[in-house]
Amino acid sequence: MGSYDGLGLYWQPKRQENAKRHLLALTNFLKSPANGDEGWRLASTPDFADPFFSIRVAYHYVVRRNKSLLAHLKGRAEREVESHPYSGLFSAKPDGGRTYRFPTRYVWDLLYNGFTSGRDGEIDETAQLIAFLLFAGGSRLSELFHVWVNDLQWIDDLPLIFLHHPREGRVHHKGRNLNRVEFLESQTRIPRNKRQKRGHAGFKGLAGELDGAQLIWLPIDILQEELGKRLRHYLAVTRPRIMRLRRAKGLPDHNYLFVGSGKMFGNNTNAIGEPYTIEAFRSAWKAAIGRVSNLRDDPNLTVAKRKGTTPHGARHFYGTFLKTIGCDGEIIAECMHHKSPFSHLRYTQLMPSEINEILEGKEASPSSSDFMKRSVSEAVAAQSRRYSFH
Structure with missing residues (x-):
């Protein structure tokens, strides 16, 4: 795949559908904090303003980005990690604002x-x-x-x-x-x-x-x-x-x-x-x-x-x-x-x-x-x- 495995794990390649299934299982696991799914649902609604839940959401995003299944591959972690689902609270990147045309x-x-x-x-x-x-x-x-x-x-x-x-x-x-x-x-x-x-x-x-x-x-x-x-x-x-x-x-x-x-x-x-x-x-x-x-x-x-x-x-x-x-x-x-x-x-x-x-x-x-x-x-x-x- 052209990526360098710095940790020397050298996992064997998987078929695309198997890799997606494993990644989905891992993502669902990471989405299960101590407070349960109900807490995440509340934290992601605009009328729920508990700052501790917001901190948990931010931490959850950092963990997912840094502990991705493919994070050990240099240059791949940022591309492979699923985008953060609670973009209303935190965003991995700015939305880009206005678009600009050639003068x-x-x-x-x-x-x-x-x-x-x-x-x-x-x-x-x-x-x-x-x-x-x-x-x-x-x-x-x-x-x-x-x-x-x-x-x-x-x-x-x-x-x-x-x-x-x-x-x-x-x-x-x-x-x-x-x-x-x-x-x-x-x-x-x-x-x-x-x-x-x-x-x-x-x-x-x-x-x-x-x-x-x-x-x-x-x-x-x-x-x-x-x-x-x-x-x-x-x-x-x-x-x-x-x-x-x-x-x-x-x-x-x-x-x-x-x-x-x-x-x-x-x-x-x-x-x-x-x-x-x-x-x-x-x-x-x-x-x-x-x-x-x-x-x-x-x-x-x-x-x-x-x-x-x-x-x-x-x-x-x-x-x-x-x-x-x-x-x-x-x-x-x-x-x-x-x-x-x-x-x-x-x-x-x-x-x-x-x-x-x-x-x-x-x-x-x-x-x-x-x-x-x-x-x-x-x-x-x-x-x-x-x-x-x-």
Whole structure:
């Protein structure tokens, strides 16, 4: 499992269902303090204010965290311990507070200028294209690292990308209907969410993941056109060029769409033609934010969750955009592929300044409710005139 047993216990592995049964039994045992279950029920209700019960709850949590069945394995205890059930009294971590989206005023500088090296003007096309997809399609970052070449399809000039479960998604190969793990095993590969460390990409799950959940682009014609141009160039020029270099080294091709160039860029390297890694992208993203900071002379522009400048901030940007153009919750949940109909609420919180701008726009003109859409279109049009493929 890749973990180090510092105590030298070396317990034999168990089947998943047996391990779950043992952990459940241990958890139920730890949930039985001297005062009995009734005391815990009372302690967890808001109208019961006995501080001694609260202290017991806190102690119970510490014991469970430190005396977990897997606590002897370094680096696993925090991941394996069940979350504390009495979160109303004590919490293992803060609830995260407000969510933050990527600041609109920096989006287009990031997409068009951020991934260009100042030294030689070289563009990290793979990282740039993934950034375009994050903003235009609102996906989670990790989902894009499971996309295969045949997950990209076209209707006329409009690109379509479908997200599949990395293990259970279906594949039709030589007349056979396989799941993806079966196909990957035939190529001596394993799904990326099962890889350790390098090349790993998580997968949280999304609605429609088995048949393919289509990324829904923001309704901005010029942004879709720009995305289409870049995807065609990547598919027809960039990826084949990299894979020719890979084959020259005697290495086989594979199904993943995004591949590493093997060059140093953004303080990271990829083996030539290997599936592009999240680590490489994060490094390129951080370097891109730094370039935009220099371009805009804004030293406060750094990668930080509370500033909305992480890659996930693009997903919040996407959800906020849909809300500002009048999409209801059901549509937003569909576009963001949430399994829960309530998950979108966290992604669409407006900042006070945004609310004021919307209200001022409505007061100024009945047609100004689409101000964000117009401003985005104008920004993309201006940037696309400065830089585009021919």
